[in-house]
Amino acid sequence: xxxxxxxxxxxxxxxxxxxxxxxxxxxxxxxxxxxxxxxxxxxxxxxxxxxxxxxxxxxxxxxxxxxxxxxxxxxxxxxxxxxxxxxxxxxxxxxxxxxxxxxxxxxxxxxxxxxxxxxxxxxxxxxxxxxxxxxxxxxxxxxxxxxxxxxxxxxxxxxxxxxxxxxxxxxxxxxxxxxxxxxxxxxxxxxxxxxxxxxxxxxxxxxxxxxxxxxxxxxxxxxxxxxxxxxxxxxxxxxxxxxxxxxxxxxxxxxxxxxxxxxxxxxxxxxxxxxxxxxxxxxxxxxxxxxxxxxxxxxxxxxxxxxxxxxxxxxxxxxxxxxxxxxxxxxxxxxxxxxxxxxxxxxxxxxxxxxxxxxxxxxxxxxxxxxxxxxxxxxxxxxxxxxxxxxxxxxxxxxxxxxxxxxxxxxxxxxxxxxxxxxxxxxxxxxxxxxxxxxxxxxxxxxxxxxxxxxxxxxxxxxxxxxxxxxxxxxxxxxxxxxxxxxxxxxxxxxxxxxxxxxxxxxxxxxxxxxxxxxxxxxxxxxxxxxxxxxxxxxxxxx
Amino acid sequence: xxxxxxxxxxxxxxxxxxxxxxxxxxxxxxxxxxxxxxxxxxxxxxxxxxxxxxxxxxxxxxxxxxxxxxxxxxxxxxxxxxxxxxxxxxxxxxxxxxxxxxxxxxxxxxxxxxxxxxxxxxxxxxxxxxxxxxxxxxxxxxxxxxxxxxxx
Numbered sequence: 001x002x003x004x005x006x007x008x009x010x011x012x013x014x015x016x017x018x019x020x021x022x023x024x025x026x027x028x029x030x031x032x033x034x035x036x037x038x039x040x041x042x043x044x045x046x047x048x049x050x051x052x053x054x055x056x057x058x059x060x061x062x063x064x065x066x067x068x069x070x071x072x073x074x075x076x077x078x079x080x081x082x083x084x085x086x087x088x089x090x091x092x093x094x095x096x097x098x099x100x101x102x103x104x105x106x107x108x109x110x111x112x113x114x115x116x117x118x119x120x121x122x123x124x125x126x127x128x129x130x131x132x133x134x135x136x137x138x139x140x141x142x143x144x145x146x147x148x149x150x151x152x153x154x155x156x157x158x159x160x161x162x163x164x165x166x167x168x169x170x171x172x173x174x175x176x177x178x179x180x181x182x183x184x185x186x187x188x189x190x191x192x193x194x195x196x197x198x199x200x201x202x203x204x205x206x207x208x209x210x211x212x213x214x215x216x217x218x219x220x221x222x223x224x225x226x227x228x229x230x231x232x233x234x235x236x237x238x239x240x241x242x243x244x245x246x247x248x249x250x251x252x253x254x255x256x257x258x259x260x261x262x263x264x265x266x267x268x269x270x271x272x273x274x275x276x277x278x279x280x281x282x283x284x285x286x287x288x289x290x291x292x293x294x295x296x297x298x299x300x301x302x303x304x305x306x307x308x309x310x311x312x313x314x315x316x317x318x319x320x321x322x323x324x325x326x327x328x329x330x331x332x333x334x335x336x337x338x339x340x341x342x343x344x345x346x347x348x349x350x351x352x353x354x355x356x357x358x359x360x361x362x363x364x365x366x367x368x369x370x371x372x373x374x375x376x377x378x379x380x381x382x383x384x385x386x387x388x389x390x391x392x393x394x395x396x397x398x399x400x401x402x403x404x405x406x407x408x409x410x411x412x413x414x415x416x417x418x419x420x421x422x423x424x425x426x427x428x429x430x431x432x433x434x435x436x437x438x439x440x441x442x443x444x445x446x447x448x449x450x451x452x453x454x455x456x457x458x459x460x461x462x463x464x465x466x467x468x469x470x471x472x473x474x475x476x477x478x479x480x481x482x483x484x485x486x487x488x489x490x491x492x493x494x495x496x497x498x499x500x501x502x503x504x505x506x507x508x509x510x511x512x513x514x515x516x517x518x519x520x521x522x523x524x525x526x527x528x529x530x531x532x533x534x535x536x537x538x539x540x541x542x543x
Numbered sequence: 544x545x546x547x548x549x550x551x552x553x554x555x556x557x558x559x560x561x562x563x564x565x566x567x568x569x570x571x572x573x574x575x576x577x578x579x580x581x582x583x584x585x586x587x588x589x590x591x592x593x594x595x596x597x598x599x600x601x602x603x604x605x606x607x608x609x610x611x612x613x614x615x616x617x618x619x620x621x622x623x624x625x626x627x628x629x630x631x632x633x634x635x636x637x638x639x640x641x642x643x644x645x646x647x648x649x650x651x652x653x654x655x656x657x658x659x660x661x662x663x664x665x666x667x668x669x670x671x672x673x674x675x676x677x678x679x680x681x682x683x684x685x686x687x688x689x690x691x692x693x694x695x
Contacts, residue, residue, distance in 0.1 A: 005690070007674050007686040007689065007690070008686075010673045010674060011672070011674055011676070011686075014671055014672055018641075018671055021667060022641065025664065030661065030664070035611070035639055038612060039641055121612070121614075151676045151677070151686065151687065152676065152677050154676050155645075156676075157617065157644070157645040157646075157649050157677075157679045158614075158617045158618055158645075158649055158679065159614070159617075160617075160642075160645055161611070161612055161613065161614025161617065161642075162614060235618055238614055238615060238617070238618050239615055239618050243587075243615075273625070274625075277625055277678070278678070279678040279679075281685065281687040282687060282688060282690075282691040284690075284691040285687040285690065285691060288690060288691070
């Protein structure tokens with residue numbers, strides 16, 4: 001895991017002092033709310049429906065047990081005893097008082113954490129593959145590159161007042177577990193034909209009201225030009241991204257309106273000029289960062305588990321991922337218990353997850369963009385003991401990538417932008433499929449719910465997506481099918497007219513019936529949809 | 544042609560020793576048409592690169608911030624500095640105290656905010672950051688260069 005040196009610590013400490021000073025000036029009336037707003041947003045403080053929300057950065061989704069304990073303590077001390085893990089691998093607290101915010105940031109700084117640039121029109125926390133450094137299928141650990149970009153993007157003087165927020169994801173596997181092509185910049189670390197590592201740049205993806213899949217604008221940027229190329233992408237956006245309309249201000253609109261070719265031409269032009277400026281970090285910095293992410297001391301041991309307990313066997317089958325060392329797996333702790341709030345964890349659960357990480361996973365945890373937690377390096381022989389403890393704490397739900405593993409935004413229960421509730425709907429769907437036992441027959445099925453067009457619940461990328469809209473004062477839900485945030489990135493298509501809450505639960509059941517009737521062999525829901533198309537689903541829903 | 548811009552009397556902060564230009568600046572379009580002016584005002588939508596062929600004759604570039612949230616001016620200033628411009632770059636308009644460190648890093652060396660900034664707050668803002676992470680157009684040595692200074 002990355003460790004701060006005195007420089008990193010000094011910057012985070014300075015940020016805490018700056019925020020305390022800003023909050024004080026706000027209270028003294030020296031700053032208007034309009035002037036204070038971007039400052040607090042760039043410290044993760046958001047004004048929600050009922051209270052302030054604080055979003056804490058978890059860089060590339062990686063944290064240690066000390067940090068997880070600290071997050072639990074914050075939940076207890078300053079919130080209502082729980083936190084909410086987000087689709088960008090962060091955590092947010094929904095019931096924060098403005099006057100506590102400085103103290104919370106100070107508590108975070110003590111464990112090398114912060115809320116810097118977790119909101120606002122700036123470069124946000126860099127996300128990555130939650131199985132980084134563990135997955136059997138990765139080319140290399142992507143996190144050193146994400147860390148380099150974290151440093152570059154922190155307090156970047158030119159890019160603090162961009163047209164709109166800016167999200168970057170870095171992966172290094174052909175399997176995309178980070179929705180890379182749905183980011184403003186998605187970077188895949190690749191190897192060229194001469195065996196050299198480089199970065200493939202995808203720019204202009206995003207969800208929101210105008211979902212776009214990022215086009216590949218450069219297949220190979222040498223690693224010693226990674227920062228300069230990123231800077232060129234950002235400068236073209238900062239200068240020419242639209243500022244006349246908030247809803248057209250994301251880079252995806254610029255890339256779309258210019259065309260990927262013209263945007264690329266402008267980036268290349270800027271890149272050539274920036275190369276002369278010598279802004280690239282010394283290459284030794286990457287070499288300094290890499291050892292922080294070196295493999296822990298893996299040991300050989302048994303490679304199979306005793307499957308005599310069917311509940312345990314099911315959890316192993318569903319919630320573990322193949323590890324690069326064959327005596328280990330990555331184990332997923334589901335934060336989606338049936339009837340629970342997707343992504344929420346209590347302080348007690350956070351403490352337990354931290355302890356388990358210490359005991360069973362080399363002191364390391366990951367936050368998944370699907371709002372679950374990963375213990376990346378668990379010895380296969382420890383799995384039963386781990387599962388037993390998780391199960392006792394209500395954290396052993398065996399539903400990774402199943403219909404109950406729903407991504408849902410906070411929705412109308414918390415969010416001032418929402419048109420409809422997301423959480424109660426997620427709960428009803430999970431309960432329905434659990435009660436009927438049908439959930440177990442569906443295999444991988446990614447269901448995602450957003451309470452408004454801003455798409456924080458990633459509904460465009462759901463195999464089944466649900467979008468809450470307001471129809472003459474009544475909550476109404478649109479259904480879409482065929483989306484994916486994985487390497488087969490696709491945007492879902494709307495089935496037709498929307499449903500009320502009870503109706504959309506029925507509709508989800510109907511489309512899963514169509515899948516089961518048409519499924520061939522080992523096809524997933526998405527595969528069947530891609531083969532048979534929308535028509536049979538539409539017919540079942542509306543005829 | 545109407546002169547626009549500000550008088551040197553309104554400049555609250557100036558980090559230069561030379562004499563300020565004592566007359567008003569012209570728009571980029573006007574400058575490019577008549578080109579005997581030495582002070583020009585860059586609006587957010589202007590392309591600062593249009594000035595690059597004429598940098599030798601320019602002594603003052605005012606970069607206007609009609610609204611503090613519009614960050615295009617930061618790029619304009621850096622582009623001018625990257626091209627070797629050494630004259631004054633003055634941030635004018637809706638300039639807020641917490642933005643000063645970032646603006647200075649992008650090459651601004653004079654500030655004329657619409658609303659005067661509190662001098663204690665200015666002092667705090669300018670001394671806020673012990674280090675810089677990345678290269679820009681100031682003299683700050685990025686943290687990563689400091690880390691590897693011995694090696695390079």
